[in-house]
Amino acid sequence: MTREEELIKNVQFVESALCAACQKAGRNPQDVSLMAVTKYAQDKDVLTLLDSGLIRHIGESRVQQAEKRWTSSVFAKYKTVKHFIGHLQKNKAAKAARLFDFIDSLDSEETALALNRTAPEGKIIRALIQIKLTQKDTQSGLPLEEARKLVKKLAELEHIKVCGYMGIAPQGASEEELHQIFKQVKTAFDQDFPGGERYLSLGMSEDFRVAVEEGSTLPRIGSRLFATTLEGL
Numbered sequence: 362m363t364r365e366e367e368l369i370k371n372v373q374f375v376e377s378a379l380c381a382a383c384q385k386a387g388r389n390p391q392d393v394s395l396m397a398v399t400k401y402a403q404d405k406d407v408l409t410l411l412d413s414g415l416i417r418h419i420g421e422s423r424v425q426q427a428e429k430r431w432t433s434s435v436f437a438k439y440k441t442v443k444h445f446i447g448h449l450q451k452n453k454a455a456k457a458a459r460l461f462d463f464i465d466s467l468d469s470e471e472t473a474l475a476l477n478r479t480a481p482e483g484k485i486i487r488a489l490i491q492i493k494l495t496q497k498d499t500q501s502g503l504p505l506e507e508a509r510k511l512v513k514k515l516a517e518l519e520h521i522k523v524c525g526y527m528g529i530a531p532q533g534a535s536e537e538e539l540h541q542i543f544k545q546v547k548t549a550f551d552q553d554f555p556g557g558e559r560y561l562s563l564g565m566s567e568d569f570r571v572a573v574e575e576g577s578t579l580p581r582i583g584s585r586l587f588a589t590t591l592e593g594l
């Protein structure tokens with residue numbers, strides 16, 4: 362199998378697993394979009410998937426690296442929806458506001474205001490509030506109740522449209538715990554974003570099936586798409 366074939370096979374594998382999870386939960390697969398997390402991926406691998414037409418949503422977690430890649434002439438010609446999923450420092454807000462369609466990791470009013478202030482004329486940036494799903498101090502995001510307050514606070518910003526939640530599940534959680542954690546976020550999501558354009562971004566390579574069963578609309582997949590595996594494994 363060539364590397365190109367392997368990459369296409371990976372996307373197809375993930376897409377069919379997403380479909381199966383939807384089926385299991387009685388959901389419409391059209392309500393779920395795959396986000397390809399390209400932060401560790403080689404340029405040529407990303408280009409393979411872009412050329413295949415199989416991916417549209419892209420996730421990057423470093424502003425500098427993303428800028429270098431996506432403003433280059435090779436990449437800029439593709440029509441993509443670019444999501445920032447890393448921790449956004451306030452001093453990078455202007456750059457991020459220019460480059461990204463979505464900021465999926467918003468967790469402070471200050472950063473939201475910085476984005477709003479520096480956004481290009483006429484641009485509306487979609488934002489998801491990142492919810493902290495572990496007690497670990499190293500993870501970004503806000504506890505659920507604070508996240509919900511922030512949604513209300515940011516309702517009136519001219520250039521920012523808050524339209525959902527993002528979360529990273531704790532490492533090593535059992536499947537049962539994952540179900541419970543994701544369910545809790547989904548309940549808040551349905552209450553706080555009852556209609557219109559809305560996104561719930563839960564699930565990564567290791568836990569996206571459970572996340573989609575619990576209602577994720579935008580799972581973020583990196584290693585399952587791009588990691589190099591031994592042939593035949």
Ligand SMILES: *Cc1c(COP(=O)(O)O)cnc(C)c1O
Nearest residue numbers: 398422446565566581582583584
């Ligand atoms: C890197 C990253 C992912 C992708 O993780 P994988 O386990 O490689 O699929 C998803 N979400 C966020 C916020 C990330 O930083």
